[in-house]
């Protein structure tokens with residue numbers, strides 16, 4: 092587990108550059124040039140260290156590993172974005188990711204004639220993930236996501252979690268014992 | 274605040290400023306004895322603490338390398354984080370939740386009460402509840418433990434109310450908001466609990482007792498105590514007669530220093546204390562200091578623990594309010610009809626969302642896991658803490674190759690559950706789930722133990738020198754002016770959270786050291 096601090100991510104870091112629709116769009120996430128474009132959530136991400144297709148696969152893998160229907164793709168994208176930055180400087184990491192994704196896409200093509208991110212049902216993608224779950228990429232991604240996804244303050248409200256409370260005087264007058272249904 | 278010279282050999286050196294070391298250092302100073310307390314971590318005060326689980330962890334937790342081995346799941350999921358404890362002034366009392374319980378009488382006589390348990394290295398404590406009772410009394414008063422000394426209990430949080438409702442439905446009787454070293458009303462210059470809910474992250478209001486906010490400042494005010502942060506002790510030195518003469522440490526700049534001492538008390542918690550004794554080996558003591566019995570580092574205990582979380586169809590918001598103010602004591606007794614010796618306590622517990630994601634089921638993924646977190650707002654939680662069996666093979670050793678940033682061998686923590694621990698945990702998981710189901714839970718989660726928060730037994734007390742490392746005052750059997758002052762002294766773990774007992778032992782030890790110094794025995 093990565094116990095280091097995650098820098099705070101802001102959704103607009105993703106950049107809002109190229110909003111091009113692409114014919115090869117897979118669901119809402121499309122690749123255009125070097126960018127990964129999310130048409131429905133209106134964000135874009137320029138890939139520098141990794142291929143944009145790889146970033147798209149990582150976002151999809153992140154969601155399939157920790158699927159929360161009430162959390163938008165952008166939070167999964169933010170959770171994996173650091174890989175792109177790190178891979179630009181770290182050849183070993185880059186090859187771990189690119190070869191892991193290639194392997195996963197290979198399994199997908201064998202069975203479904205399309206890349207991983209193009210497989211329609213989560214159940215089928217999860218079965219593909221099971222085939223790589225003891226490999227380096229999967230283990231790293233799952234382990235890092237525990238922090239990089241769930242430690243984003245912006246996702247906490249979706250779970251009801253209220254975070255910091257000392258500055259508000261704690262809960263002594265704000266409902267620490269307000270349960271009524273028991 | 275006092276400062277003492279490095280070559281002042283009239284001071285007592287205390288290694289570590291947590292529950293044991295911080296209390297001992299303060300008490301010696303209050304008795305007029307000069308003390309240098311060397312603490313590896315930095316000093317943070319209440320205003321520095323952070324209401325954020327990972328940020329606080331990065332600030333306070335001991336993250337220097339440690340290694341693991343054995344069949345416990347922690348070795349797989351958190352291979353370099355066997356324990357969740359603190360490196361900062363105040364030690365783990367900055368992180369702790371405040372549950373403060375006395376041991377039961379029979380727990381001081383584990384060997385006599387439980388008999389010969391195969392595979393367990395049980396002995397009786399060399400002291401009894403009656404011996405310790407007056408010190409428990411003083412510890413409770415100092416720490417302001419609720420439900421003692423006329424101090425009212427804390428109010429019940431939502432998490433407690435769910436726990437209490439379920440417990441009563443299945444027939445438990447001994448259920449209340451705990452004996453907590455958290456002010457339910459202002460006391461001794463500290464305010465009442467604000468129900469902030471980040472007890473594990475250092476209490477920002479100061480309502481929770483710690484050696485940082487309640488002991489060390491009193492000691493420092495005497496002018497007899499110097500607390501020296503960022504001072505990592507790596508060797509205890511001795512003379513030709515085998516008496517300790519001082520310690521070597523790395524200061525805040527990484528420079529080696531020698532602090533001379535009249536006596537040394539080791540209180541680095543149960544992983545670092547034996548590591549330091551083992552790393553202090555010399556020609557005279559080739560197996561490490563105070564280790565003629567070969568017991569230094571052995572009998573490592575971590576309590577039989579685990580958690581039960583459960584989700585309901587309506588909100589609980591367990592993160593609001595005190596983290597651990599709730600207890601069921603009906604299973605704490607010894608009754609072999611349940612299929613194991615000794616007993617366990619059930620205590621309320623909550624984790625924030627980030628820690629819940631990390632600890633609910635380490636390694637898990639997919640919808641079984643994420644639908645649990647989707648119901649986080651509707652979740653209640655409890656912690657199981659029971660007596661585990663001391664085993665010789667569960668031990669702290671020096672790792673063969675891994676070294677810290679100073680080049681000193683790091684600790685390896687080996688642990689295998691004893692069959693008694695496993696049987697007790699299975700029972701507790703069943704009872705915990707039954708409690709929540711009785712309160713209306715739709716799903717429950719018997720959750721695996723976290724990295725150890727209670728680390729005990731690795732320099733244990735014994736009547737006979739061959740059975741342990743220290744006598745009933747925490748004085749090492751081998752070296753008169755060398756003491757152990759933390760939870761590593763524990764002969765057995767009992768079912769109760771350890772800190773009240775660590776503090777009571779430190780108060781008792783301070784009296785003994787003062788007496789021995791006055792008589793010039795040390």
Ligand SMILES: Cc1cc2nc3c(=O)[nH]c(=O)nc-3n(C[C@H](O)[C@H](O)[C@H](O)COP(=O)(O)OP(=O)(O)OC[C@H]3O[C@@H](n4cnc5c(N)ncnc54)[C@H](O)[C@@H]3O)c2cc1C
Nearest residue numbers: 289291292293313364365370371372506541759760770772
């Ligand atoms: C999250 C959490 C919750 C807890 N809740 C409870 C509870 O509710 N009730 C309870 O009874 N207990 C609780 N505990 C356990 C309790 O905190 C410990 O049992 C207690 O603090 C141990 O005291 P100690 O003196 O042995 O060590 P610590 O308090 O850990 O202090 C040891 C100190 O020694 C320092 N040190 C180590 N090695 C060296 C060295 N070589 N040189 C210099 N300094 C060194 C460390 O940095 C540390 O500050 C909890 C612990 C945690 C982590």
Ligand code: SF4
Nearest residue numbers: 466467469470472476
């Ligand atoms: S709940 Fe109470 S004891 Fe815990 S951190 Fe908040 S004020 Fe301190």
